[in-house]
Amino acid sequence: MAYSRGVRWDRFFEDLEDQVASEWEAERAALDTEAERLRLSKVGLRARLEALAATSVSIEFVDGTVVSAEVSGVGADWVALAPQGARSAAIVAPLAGVVSIAMPHADVLRSARPPVAARSPLADRLTFGYLLRDLVRRRTAVAIQLAHGRLLTGTVDRAGVDHLDIALHEPGSPRRTSEVTGHRLVPFAAVAWVRIDGGVDLL
Structure with a gap:
């Protein structure tokens, strides 16, 4: 930085202050960026879904199904959705069954x-x-979409720590012995989503 003999010292100090201020702003921006990265590194999908409560999204599941719905609840490892146009139905999906979630950039x-x-x-x-x-207790009929594409309809008889038992029967039919066509044990890891009819309050 060169100055002629006639340049006043106050101009010199102004330039120096501007330079220091510019360097400080750049350093602060870098720190803010790093702090933001650190903050985001601690945000989980569950927290982001909780922030989207009552927001319309489009969710793709591991079986390829895409559902447009409103986020109606979030559990420890699952999300509940109210599909558009389905007044009395709810969809519940383990977070592991979610492939992607589409929404406007502002909601992102x-x-x-x-x-x-x-x-x-x-x-x-x-x-x-x-x-x-809880669905076992209520004897609620469900439709369980498996990750590989097959749909099972019936009533969940039991639920363990990592799997469920379902008695298969036609949708809309009660779980009577005469109506049951088979039984399946299904690992939670194989479930893409579960549809629950009848307006069950999940939370």
């Missing part, structure tokens, strides 16, 4: 900054298995 940004709130310890206990055991 909003979900990346979920509100900081104390999470109830009970919420961490609301696992996919817990939800299925």
Whole structure:
């Protein structure tokens, strides 16, 4: 930086201050960027889905099904959806069954900054298995879409820590011995999503 003899010292100090300020702004921007990266590294999919509560999204599942729905609830490892145009039906999917979630960019940004709130310890206990055991208690008829593409309809008889038992029968039929056509044990890992009819309150 060169100055003629006539340049006033105050101009010199102004330039120096501008240079220091510019370097400080660049350093602060770098720190902010790194802090943002660190914050995002701690945000899980569940937290982002919670931030999308009552938001319309389009979700693709591992079986290739794409559902346009509103996020109606989030458990420890599952999401509940209210499909568009289906008044009394709900879809529940383990988070492992979700392939992608489409939404407007504004919602993407909003979900990346979920509100900081104390999470109830009970919420961490609301696992996919817990939800299925509640369906067992209610004797609710379901349709279970498997990851490889097959659809099973019937009633969940039992739910263990990592699998369920389903008694197969036609949709809309009660679970009577005469109506049951077979039984299946299904690992949770094989489930893409579960459709529940009848307006069951999941949370």
